[in-house]
Amino acid sequence: MSLLELQDVTASYGQGSVLHGISLSLAEHGATGILGANGAGKTTTLRAISGTVRTTGRILFDGRDISGLGPDRTARLGIAHVPEGRGTLPQLSVRENLLVGAYQRRDRKQIATDVDYCLDLFPQLQQRIASHAAALSGGEQQMLAVARAFMAKPRLMLLDEASLGLAPSTARHVYEAVRRLRRETGLSMLVVEQNAVLAFSVVEHVTVLETGRVTVEGRTDELMGMDSVRRAYLGG
Numbered sequence: 001m002s003l004l005e006l007q008d009v010t011a012s013y014g015q016g017s018v019l020h021g022i023s024l025s026l027a028e029h030g031a032t033g034i035l036g037a038n039g040a041g042k043t044t045t046l047r048a049i050s051g052t053v054r055t056t057g058r059i060l061f062d063g064r065d066i067s068g069l070g071p072d073r074t075a076r077l078g079i080a081h082v083p084e085g086r087g088t089l090p091q092l093s094v095r096e097n098l099l100v101g102a103y104q105r106r107d108r109k110q111i112a113t114d115v116d117y118c119l120d121l122f123p124q125l126q127q128r129i130a131s132h133a134a135a136l137s138g139g140e141q142q143m144l145a146v147a148r149a150f151m152a153k154p155r156l157m158l159l160d161e162a163s164l165g166l167a168p169s170t171a172r173h174v175y176e177a178v179r180r181l182r183r184e185t186g187l188s189m190l191v192v193e194q195n196a197v198l199a200f201s202v203v204e205h206v207t208v209l210e211t212g213r214v215t216v217e218g219r220t221d222e223l224m225g226m227d228s229v230r231r232a233y234l235g236g
């Protein structure tokens, strides 16, 4: 059974849908990339899953229809959304942000172990552990956003444009950590990216959206072999 399955999902922010019947499925421990131009509906797809936009169709998580549950309940079920623009708590320290990420957990020892794991994954955060999130660089904030989501011990991480606004070397660094996180924890992921090279480094499956519809999907190696995909997303 899939961990996540979208069946004919539409979404709207008011009048008029911006997703027009999206279907996709993600295996437990799998990772799928969602590519597409600006406005294609990538962020909206993640919002549909975490429950912050109105939808129709079915969104099954672990076999249960979660559509309409809202962000608090989807978070409690194990879906961690790292939003576009990062979403750290600016007035809290790095350590506090990590602990807030774990607020639904009671396993104190394991929480401490997971904080240590995050700091091993992102050593820069260790050096800034007492700093306010607001004082971090863009790259450090993105690292903190990923680490904070991990602290919830999710079953599924939704990662939205983690490379946005970062220097190429910083973006690569963030994705190297995400890849390591996958390898070492088996965490399932949906990875939204405009930078297909980075997305392809983490995922084994890719869905391409155009104006709210799935136009291409398949294994990463299959898509890398397609001229249209290479031209649009891999620079030729």
Ligand SMILES: Nc1ncnc2c1ncn2[C@@H]1O[C@H](COP(=O)(O)OP(=O)(O)OP(=O)(O)O)[C@@H](O)[C@H]1O
Binding pocket: 013, 018, 036, 037, 038, 039, 040, 041, 042, 043, 044, 045, 084, 194
């Ligand atoms: N809060 C909102 N209210 C109204 N329309 C919105 C809202 N957010 C997004 N839209 C519209 O929904 C469509 C899909 O937007 P979405 O943010 O999902 O695209 P995206 O693929 O994530 O784009 P980008 O690459 O620019 O982040 C766009 O036409 C956008 O203008």
Ligand SMILES: [Mg+2]
Binding pocket: 042, 043, 044, 084, 161
């Ligand atoms: Mg977006």
